[in-house]
Amino acid sequence: MTEEKPKPGPVVNDFSITIGTVNGSGSQTANTTLMRAFFKMGIPVSGKNIFPSNIQGLPTWYTIRLSKDGYVARSETTEIVVAMNKDSFQEDLEKLIPGGVFLYADDIRQEVFREDVLAFPMPVKKIIRESDTPRKLRDYLNNMVYVGILAHLLGIEVEKLQQALDFHFNGKQTPIDLNMEVINRSMKWAAENLEHESPYRVEAMDGTDDYIMSSGNTAGALGSIYGGLQFAAWYPITPATGLPEAIMKYRPEVQTDPETGKYKSVVVQAEDELAAAGMTIGAGWAGLRSMTATSGPGLSLMGEYTSLAYYAEVPVVLWNVQRMGPSTGLPTRTSQGDINLAHYLGQGDTQHPILFPGSVNECFEFGWKALDLAEELQTPIMVLIDLDLGMNQWMTSPFEYPDTPIKRGKILWEEDLENLDWEWGRYLDKDGDGIPYRTVPGNTHPKSAYFTRGTGHDDYANYSEDPETWDENIKRLNRKFELARTLVPKPKIHRRDGAEIGVIAFGSTDPAVSEAGDILEAAGVRVDYLRLRALPITTEVVEFIQEHDRVYVVEMNHHGQLHQIISQDIPEQALKMVSLTYNTGLQLTADWVKNAILTEEPGFSEKPGSFSD
Amino acid sequence: MTEEKPKPGPVVNDFSITIGTVNGSGSQTANTTLMRAFFKMGIPVSGKNIFPSNIQGLPTWYTIRLSKDGYVARSETTEIVVAMNKDSFQEDLEKLIPGGVFLYADDIRQEVFREDVLAFPMPVKKIIRESDTPRKLRDYLNNMVYVGILAHLLGIEVEKLQQALDFHFNGKQTPIDLNMEVINRSMKWAAENLEHESPYRVEAMDGTDDYIMSSGNTAGALGSIYGGLQFAAWYPITPATGLPEAIMKYRPEVQTDPETGKYKSVVVQAEDELAAAGMTIGAGWAGLRSMTATSGPGLSLMGEYTSLAYYAEVPVVLWNVQRMGPSTGLPTRTSQGDINLAHYLGQGDTQHPILFPGSVNECFEFGWKALDLAEELQTPIMVLIDLDLGMNQWMTSPFEYPDTPIKRGKILWEEDLENLDWEWGRYLDKDGDGIPYRTVPGNTHPKSAYFTRGTGHDDYANYSEDPETWDENIKRLNRKFELARTLVPKPKIHRRDGAEIGVIAFGSTDPAVSEAGDILEAAGVRVDYLRLRALPITTEVVEFIQEHDRVYVVEMNHHGQLHQIISQDIPEQALKMVSLTYNTGLQLTADWVKNAILTEEPGFSEKPGSFSD
Amino acid sequence: MARKKRVNELGLSKSDYAGASTTLCAGCGHNAIIGQMIAACFEENIPPEKLVKFSGIGCSSKAPTYMLKRSFGFNGLHGRMPSLATGALLADMSLIGIGMSGDGDTASIGMGQFKHIMRRNVPLVYVVANNGVYGLTKGQLSATAEEGLALKRQGQNKYMPIDIVWEALVGRASFVARGFSGDPKQLKTLFKAALHHRGTAVIDVISPCVTFNNMDDSHHSYAWGKIHEVALHELSFVPPGKSIKVKYEKGETAEVTLHDGSQIILKKLGRDYDPNNRGAALQLLEEANKKNELVTGLIYINPKQISIFDIEYLPPSPLNRVPDEELRPSRDSLDKVNAMMF
Amino acid sequence: MARKKRVNELGLSKSDYAGASTTLCAGCGHNAIIGQMIAACFEENIPPEKLVKFSGIGCSSKAPTYMLKRSFGFNGLHGRMPSLATGALLADMSLIGIGMSGDGDTASIGMGQFKHIMRRNVPLVYVVANNGVYGLTKGQLSATAEEGLALKRQGQNKYMPIDIVWEALVGRASFVARGFSGDPKQLKTLFKAALHHRGTAVIDVISPCVTFNNMDDSHHSYAWGKIHEVALHELSFVPPGKSIKVKYEKGETAEVTLHDGSQIILKKLGRDYDPNNRGAALQLLEEANKKNELVTGLIYINPKQISIFDIEYLPPSPLNRVPDEELRPSRDSLDKVNAMMF
Numbered sequence A, B: 001m002t003e004e005k006p007k008p009g010p011v012v013n014d015f016s017i018t019i020g021t022v023n024g025s026g027s028q029t030a031n032t033t034l035m036r037a038f039f040k041m042g043i044p045v046s047g048k049n050i051f052p053s054n055i056q057g058l059p060t061w062y063t064i065r066l067s068k069d070g071y072v073a074r075s076e077t078t079e080i081v082v083a084m085n086k087d088s089f090q091e092d093l094e095k096l097i098p099g100g101v102f103l104y105a106d107d108i109r110q111e112v113f114r115e116d117v118l119a120f121p122m123p124v125k126k127i128i129r130e131s132d133t134p135r136k137l138r139d140y141l142n143n144m145v146y147v148g149i150l151a152h153l154l155g156i157e158v159e160k161l162q163q164a165l166d167f168h169f170n171g172k173q174t175p176i177d178l179n180m181e182v183i184n185r186s187m188k189w190a191a192e193n194l195e196h197e198s199p200y201r202v203e204a205m206d207g208t209d210d211y212i213m214s215s216g217n218t219a220g221a222l223g224s225i226y227g228g229l230q231f232a233a234w235y236p237i238t239p240a241t242g243l244p245e246a247i248m249k250y251r252p253e254v255q256t257d258p259e260t261g262k263y264k265s266v267v268v269q270a271e272d273e274l275a276a277a278g279m280t281i282g283a284g285w286a287g288l289r290s291m292t293a294t295s296g297p298g299l300s301l302m303g304e305y306t307s308l309a310y311y312a313e314v315p316v317v318l319w320n321v322q323r324m325g326p327s328t329g330l331p332t333r334t335s336q337g338d339i340n341l342a343h344y345l346g347q348g349d350t351q352h353p354i355l356f357p358g359s360v361n362e363c364f365e366f367g368w369k370a371l372d373l374a375e376e377l378q379t380p381i382m383v384l385i386d387l388d389l390g391m392n393q394w395m396t397s398p399f400e401y402p403d404t405p406i407k408r409g410k411i412l413w414e415e416d417l418e419n420l421d422w423e424w425g426r427y428l429d430k431d432g433d434g435i436p437y438r439t440v441p442g443n444t445h446p447k448s449a450y451f452t453r454g455t456g457h458d459d460y461a462n463y464s465e466d467p468e469t470w471d472e473n474i475k476r477l478n479r480k481f482e483l484a485r486t487l488v489p490k491p492k493i494h495r496r497d498g499a500e501i502g503v504i505a506f507g508s509t510d511p512a513v514s515e516a517g518d519i520l521e522a523a524g525v526r527v528d529y530l531r532l533r534a535l536p537i538t539t540e541v542v543e544f545i546q547e548h549d550r551v552y553v554v555e556m557n558h559h560g561q562l563h564q565i566i567s568q569d570i571p572e573q574a575l576k577m578v579s580l581t582y583n584t585g586l587q588l589t590a591d592w593v594k595n596a597i598l599t600e601e602p603g604f605s606e607k608p609g610s611f612s613d
Numbered sequence C, D: 001m002a003r004k005k006r007v008n009e010l011g012l013s014k015s016d017y018a019g020a021s022t023t024l025c026a027g028c029g030h031n032a033i034i035g036q037m038i039a040a041c042f043e044e045n046i047p048p049e050k051l052v053k054f055s056g057i058g059c060s061s062k063a064p065t066y067m068l069k070r071s072f073g074f075n076g077l078h079g080r081m082p083s084l085a086t087g088a089l090l091a092d093m094s095l096i097g098i099g100m101s102g103d104g105d106t107a108s109i110g111m112g113q114f115k116h117i118m119r120r121n122v123p124l125v126y127v128v129a130n131n132g133v134y135g136l137t138k139g140q141l142s143a144t145a146e147e148g149l150a151l152k153r154q155g156q157n158k159y160m161p162i163d164i165v166w167e168a169l170v171g172r173a174s175f176v177a178r179g180f181s182g183d184p185k186q187l188k189t190l191f192k193a194a195l196h197h198r199g200t201a202v203i204d205v206i207s208p209c210v211t212f213n214n215m216d217d218s219h220h221s222y223a224w225g226k227i228h229e230v231a232l233h234e235l236s237f238v239p240p241g242k243s244i245k246v247k248y249e250k251g252e253t254a255e256v257t258l259h260d261g262s263q264i265i266l267k268k269l270g271r272d273y274d275p276n277n278r279g280a281a282l283q284l285l286e287e288a289n290k291k292n293e294l295v296t297g298l299i300y301i302n303p304k305q306i307s308i309f310d311i312e313y314l315p316p317s318p319l320n321r322v323p324d325e326e327l328r329p330s331r332d333s334l335d336k337v338n339a340m341m342f
């Protein structure tokens, strides 16, 4: 997979560590502790958990990339490997670059068959045995051994590890002490016993000032709460579960009514996704800021209800934390394969705006913006992220308080109706923008009540099968969609002087594509980069494509779904666009993007790595 | 709506009749009797039922078009109106062309406000009262009065009415006699009392020789049976219900085992569409020729299971008899709005071939072909028709016996496995065409069993989360899809000398588009017409578009879904294509198509009627 | 009727409770349900604005259109009315929800949601207009059709019926009743009681489909119901704050007091029956089903069972009227949240 | 073990019934189910090729991977195993279906399909590995969790539990049993009986999730089960054509004979219990639920209840082996059909 020979030698704050463990063994604690310690040392860092769809006993990997230049995409190379799992020992060893460092638990009785690496056996069992760890916790603390040994080898500051554990255990002293004891012992052992020195080192820097760490799911939950979320119904599904769980976790902190001590929101774990959709739509209809979160299989089940919400014009937000499909697919691997599904969800001529947060911070921002948009447009709004963005911890600038007041859209209460100088009808397009005024249950004005249905209706919500009435109504719905084009978040564009080609990407691939831009520039190819943040596409997107000779649309699915959607939206630009897709379940890398573009660019001939046509 | 003044005068076998009644009043018997009598007189005829989503008491219309030239599309004009329903009296009267004939029940005490029509009050109650009709049947026989009066006015042969009733009542003498008695009495009354003569007449001709009448649903059911259908699971939904009900009706006739007297198939009414999909897929997996039939809302519910069938490579056929959406929409009105839904059904990168029968006869043909294709490709095959084609009675050439033997695709039984000289794996692409070999439960060969799942797997059906394995498998699935391109039915092309523009349409709009071609030719505009019969598009479609300056894609939905799909498939031709959409719930008319094309064509300026942008 | 009877305590006439005129078939059992629901709401002096109607899809599910035009309503998806109602009712807990469903709607496609709304005890008058057939789609067998029922085009039912009342009992609904469209008086009283119950009140109403399933020997026909109905008791309802008008002999009646102080009076008919005993109710149903008896009345009630309104930790004023300023947590709190992140 | 015991009458060893090695957590109750199912099939001498495995999604639904590798299997969708099994089993009625599900799989998303497979009495050994929690998605409350159960991250369960056995009883399943992963002997016998039953055999197995719901006071833990289990009887199973080995005192046992002549022997334990009486079973459950008893054993059986195999009008040989020539009706018949059209 790696083509260039890396030069051994002291490398500071610029390498990757891959840790192979067994899932359910508590390695998450060890791995996030490591990552957080780097983060606290001011080193830009990212961590990716590659785990199986299983609870206990199968191979799991965690890769940590340290990058003094702030690149947080997955790297194709790994300079350090920690092998704790005998089942993946060989594979893990193979991953390492020549000259890399290989740490392995010494009870794995397998041959270190490579001679071009620095191998260190770790006496994991022994260190643990000699520690104060109670017998029944030993299995869980095994992993702290490599934390300690790495701390020694790389030069991690112990107090940063301590801080990470403080955070992890929420200040609970006993587990913190137990873990620290193992770390200290392991560091000591390493200092006394390791002969070679690692060529890789960490040094404190100031690359993470003002940053926090969080996952997209947590950010989406918090963003929704700061968007005035009042109702969420959900059904557990990986990788979306973390989002509603984070609502439940943070809502007592920030949403409690000071007088009554009660929350101002409801979270219901539904019996399935059909019910989650129904509850969410019922709540949205009745005037609550309402959302659900699911993943592909669940979104499939929500199709019929979403079609109703679209036609009955019920504001709701649907988060889809994408995993690899079709079908159950790879439920713990990442993908961006549900764009078609989300965009067209439902029978008939349905079409929904989609927001694509491209960072954890934006998950927060789009959390509240989606609720605004849903109520402004009175329609379902999709928010698409993926497992990588949703479940992994990312560095991010702190969440920013919304800079616009809550937008509730056109809603009429008793006094509004009383003061109206025109005859209100639920679906009457009074303002000519396609958006009617709505009332909600509880409104006691005698004119407020109306009957909502998924069948044909006229401006006054009366049942109608009249052809013209139907047609007019559908046209109005499509005017709303055109209006959405002007309301959804505009793309972020990064230009480079003289660039003749462009790249379009979105969501979790942003770091890889950004980095690829830098690499390409170094290789003499300048690209402008448009990070799409929503569908339908806005004028900026059209202009961007117009301005460039070629535009690469980079996405993590097989069919190039976004490429297709943009192509059909602006057929006059379609031939300029080239679809580049990567769809293996792993996160995109800058190398892959660079190679994929160079393969297409005239005058370059590098072959891409694993290129999913 | 009509622009040209029709010339009054004797018009033979070339006019339309619109009958406005109350639903649940038994008018269906009267209306189909009329249509069948025309048919038996050899006059090309079509009948369209425009009915409400209701069982009893609401306005219903039936339009019969007689066309000596064989045009069977709905006509925008109506020359004769029969008004039996006071609630639609006014509307019905307005429909009539100037000089048209207006028959109405004389107990509707409303003013005939038009003077440019020939109005005939009908003493319906009186005739019935004087007839032998038992009191409790009177309401049902009311409608036979207009049959009799029309018979007199138009010159319908009485024995043809008799034949139609014989058929309708399956030879049961009592109802036949009761109905005939009313018809005869009404004819007599008309002969004696009507002063004016109708300018419209029928005359026997030979335009229906060798034709039969049937609905698309019946034809689809029969086609499936002749395709060796063994399993169908379904859940009632208009307008698809008729398809499984026809299987149940005809299966005893043709599928009974002569020895045991048992059927060789199972039909299960499931508890919902999720279960119908699951059963169908279970059966398909276990080696039965298997299908389900539903409409939009039901298809939405089948998404997740279809995604599984796609990924696990289970052959099944899904019929979608389209009605107007989104949501519950207009459940008794026609549309072609589920193309996106069917094409992409499911989460992840799913994509399914679609067959588009364009006639009742083709419903039969694609009924068996779809089952062949599903097993050959080991994937779900969609068949899309609509309410108009599915539920209305159409003239059609008789069903033709399949001209190729049943194709079961690559299936291995005990002896096949025994004789294999390579190691079979369920998903191993031995032949390089993307299609693996399958075994089914009951196979007792020790190597035959494998485990099917919706999660990642390798060639031998073992669980796998390996990135490369996943990617390879998805690529193979897409090779199958490319292979489908060569196996699906090719389009039918009707060329006219010197035509520079083309039209693409599919399904139930065929008669309207064909007729429009003739009208356009008469107006000096020559169009070639490609009737698409399947997705993915075949090379013929690409060539057709290449050959023309402009290509109109005509469809009954709002977004121009087919237009979008073709555009993204061949972006290099996209700019040539113009989307023309009509989406009111009514059937397309030739006039609409003509106007829509002329509006777009340089040098013509007619305005289209009800043009759904 | 005397003139003064024509308005209720709110000064509303019965027509204030009416809906669009029905387009159901003449004689359809569902029309009786509509009529009695209108009467119950009128007589109980419930402001129409305080009622919200929900339904699935089916002839039965059209019923909300034909009643209570001054109330909000939502005609949702086939079988999935309960989830819609659950979400909506939490927006304003002072509203009274009426859910209309059919046997196809509830017992086939809707089985899951039916079971789960009961688990949550969402306050809702959940009426199943049960005709053993799919009316709107023109006469297919439903899951409540008795074994052996033969319908035109469908042939004989070969599968075992689902009993809505039985399902509600083991589903632990806090109010389980059965009515019959041919017994409008009892129906109205059941509706009244249900409107005052704080929890899911499942009322299985045998409601004949005169067009597709009204053969004399069909278990969902008028004729069959008239013959086989066994009322468990004679019911009357005493609204909150009112007192019992009729005097009964001691031991002749039992009372159930609802959470708002209203009372259901059960006058003994034939057998002793205690609607507070679920075990007995289950057994009763098993026996009645064996004997082909159509048991009607209040079959089970537990007015004390905690409802979702009590369970969810919500402020007393309607959630959907929380002002914008209160919806968004404070700026300070976000600083706290940011600090909570690593 | 003695050497000759290592193969069964088919000459197969137990490893011929094994599957891939389990990746469930060590100690997971589901592992006991897998072990006993393997043992039951082995001891009953069922050819692995005659078994077909189905499942939904969940840790429980992974079980088919870990047993019977020589049998076909289909791991379908969450909650929708029953429909898959229904379609597949009709393809060859000589096959024996085993359906593995979980409590989330069956009682939440799968409630509808669970109810409807019982109505149709599709022959299937339907095992619900019931741990009161969502294992695979990491510890959310399931619908069978008892009121008040508190789980990490989830808080307390506020809703009423769904009782699988109760649901199966009113759903008219023809075979209803409850087992406990901590009582493997009984489990194996229940599986044996179920494998011979012609109809849907619902077996609710309390199967602890050691990772997320095995607290001593949780109603789905080993500890709780050990203390609260009340076995209704001691079970043994006599395969078809074999005779009873142990001699019992008169009155001490009851027998149930299955359609293939095999017998279930119920030896009395404490109380008299007749598994042919649904009404009594319902009542038993109500009481047991109140008393927090974990009643196990064969709770209800009706070996005579007609199954879908008997109902559907099918030829005796497997449908999926009908030769191509017979699949398509004759050319003549199509002429007849065309003539039937107008």
Ligand SMILES: Cc1ncc(C[n+]2csc(CCOP(=O)(O)OP(=O)(O)O)c2C)c(N)n1
Binding pocket: B235, B236, B237, B238, B273, B297, B298, B301, C057, C058, C059, C060, C061, C078, C101, C102, C103, C104, C105, C106, C129, C131, C133, C134, C135, C136, C137, C142, C209
């Ligand atoms: C998802 C879905 N599937 C199917 C239908 C078609 N459908 C409409 S009503 C109905 C059955 C209605 O039966 P029931 O609930 O018993 O009501 P009834 O008409 O008998 O009162 C069906 C199957 C639908 N609307 N939606």
Ligand SMILES: Cc1ncc(C[n+]2csc(CCOP(=O)(O)OP(=O)(O)O)c2C)c(N)n1
Binding pocket: A235, A236, A237, A238, A273, A297, A298, A301, D057, D058, D059, D060, D061, D078, D101, D102, D103, D104, D105, D106, D129, D131, D133, D134, D135, D136, D137, D142, D209
């Ligand atoms: C449609 C759908 N929604 C959600 C999921 C996620 N999911 C997988 S397993 C599971 C619950 C499993 O619980 P249970 O059936 O009790 O099995 P257990 O793991 O406890 O044995 C869920 C919700 C899914 N696979 N499909």
Ligand code: SF4
Binding pocket: B055, B056, C023, C024, C025, C027, C028, C029, C030, C059, C060, C131, C135, C136, C208, C209, C210, C211, C212
């Ligand atoms: S079809 Fe049946 S259920 Fe529907 S309205 Fe008519 S009588 Fe009522």
Ligand code: SF4
Binding pocket: A055, A056, D023, D024, D025, D027, D028, D029, D030, D059, D060, D131, D135, D136, D208, D209, D210, D211, D212
């Ligand atoms: S998580 Fe629970 S149910 Fe899943 S394997 Fe582990 S112990 Fe079993």
Ligand SMILES: [Mg+2]
Binding pocket: C058, C102, C103, C104, C129, C130, C131, C132, C133, C134, C135, C142
């Ligand atoms: Mg019904």
Ligand SMILES: [Mg+2]
Binding pocket: D058, D102, D103, D104, D129, D130, D131, D132, D133, D134, D135, D142
């Ligand atoms: Mg579970």
